[in-house]
Amino acid sequence: MTTSTIHPLGPANRHYWQALGMAKTTGADLPQAMAAGWIDQSDWADMVQRCRGCQWADGCASWLAAQGETLAEVPRACPNATVFDRIRAAR
Numbered sequence: 455m456t457t458s459t460i461h462p463l464g465p466a467n468r469h470y471w472q473a474l475g476m477a478k479t480t481g482a483d484l485p486q487a488m489a490a491g492w493i494d495q496s497d498w499a500d501m502v503q504r505c506r507g508c509q510w511a512d513g514c515a516s517w518l519a520a521q522g523e524t525l526a527e528v529p530r531a532c533p534n535a536t537v538f539d540r541i542r543a544a545r
Contacts, residue, residue, distance in 0.1 A: 461509055469505040473534060475518045476505075481525045482538040483545065492544050493537070504533040 510531040528535045
């Protein structure tokens, strides 16, 4: 049997903006991805929900603040890393 710690979801508004910031900082163009059909509204909602459950959310906020204007690689701690990578690769 495995044990896990219950982690409450973070505020939806905060994580909406945090996921959007991660996309921008890593060069994952969400408007282009939606226009091209690479992701849809449901995918975006899932991304925000994964962000809400992320245990690295505070570290993410600090990481985002430290990036400045330079594009960065998606941190592996991000629960949406594979989605952002896929969007970046599709460009």
